[in-house]
Amino acid sequence: MAEMALIFYVINLSVLILTGVLLAAMPYYTGKSLLFGVRIPQIHKNHPAVIVLKRNFSLLIGLFVMILMAAVTFQYLFAPKWSIFTSVFAPFALVFFQIIAYVPSWKKARKLKKENQWVVSFVGSADTNMALSRQTFSRMPWYWYISGFALCIIFILISFMVYPKIPETMVTHWNARMQPDDWSQKSYLSVLSIPMIAMGMNVIMLFSNMMVWRMKLQVNQENPALSFAQHRKYRLLLSHVLGLINLLFCVLLLFFGGMTLELWLPDSNTVWALIIGTTAVSILIPVAFSIWAGQAGNKLKPKVLPEDERSAGLIPKNTTVPKPSFQDDRYWILGMFYYNREDPTLFVEDRFGTNGGLNYARPMAWVFVVLIAGLTIATLVLTTVIMINQM
């Protein structure tokens, strides 16, 4: 038990530090023309007030992370039984703190833009060749998912082959020292549940990867050709990251599946090394990728192909000064939530950070919100109930 608590403590701390670093660095890898969800002209990216605003946000996040780290340490020392509870709730606390730090920054950014009368032209663009919107799926690295599905199918075939040899009661759970502590009756359902879960994960990950390619293309008007190239490279690299993580978890799940089938029985060190290794890789790679590539790849330096040079300079230049009401800030509630009734897009790039978001004016968006909120609440309630029952 003490060992478990220590492992959880280390995991909790690492998750906090990693997400903390990611959050604190967020204003720096978000696009240069975006300041806390407010669009500003790129030339003002080094304005003293902008620098101060970004720095204060990072410092505040740093402070919050330290408070949470102290709380986690306190829990480890004085209430070691509550480890899982902390693991689930600490990230939520950090998200909550992020909002506390973000909202005032967004307000200040808006004020700054208004006071300095920064105007950004609001231009929407589409590509008729659609190298990035129609042919997108063909650029996706499908092999990650094909290998994932293939592994699951091979595993299912093996399961059927060894099924007669499996003892009537199967081990389905082990404690931290790899001693069996839960069993279930042998049935096709119990044998196939793990490869099925792996398949389901493959489907979900494949879907999120396709979402990446379906995301609305927000071309930076200050350098469209480079922006096109960056988007292309970013989406490809992100697909590789997602595909790799999917495959890693798929292998890990099937490894556990093999244990229930008694195909192999590794010692506890191997199992822990695998779990921690996979988790670490699946956190570290996306964190490193986000910071390195920036929002939608704005830090990447890809080769600009001739196909990226599409803006021929033939577009009649608008001579009137854009009115503030015509800027796209008004579609971003709190600078965070995209709400545009006119826009049929469902997935958009986030304005703060590197994630994608939804167009909340579309009814489909709310289906996602309900699904995700349901899953989150279910996890929280379940963890709490289990913890209380164990007390």
Add this chain to the structure above:
Amino acid sequence: MLIEVDFAGEVPIYTQVRDQIVIGIAAGLLKPGETLPSVRRLAADIGINVHTVNKAYSLLRDEGFLLMDRRSGAEIAPLMTEDPSFDELLSNKLIPVVAEAICRRMDIEDFCLTVRKTYSFIKRGGK
């Protein structure tokens, strides 16, 4: 070709879309037979209402720049043959432009020079 729409501009969005497709055809950036994105796709990429794109496409179809097909969507029409009736249409379209040039004291040689420059600029594909 990249279609850009300026939301802050005075020109209605469907006119901007229509104009840019015509410019694209003139500049050779859009070739006859080339398919355009579906109404929904284009609307989603630019972030405008589907009806706006629909209006631009219908206009282009009526003017003979686009062929619309239920299955294959919108397609750039074959190059037009010379049409004597366009003379009158052109003159009508030019009246406000020429009038403004006259008001701004531009003489006819300079005006024609600008037209020449613009004409070859488009022909060269904007280079």
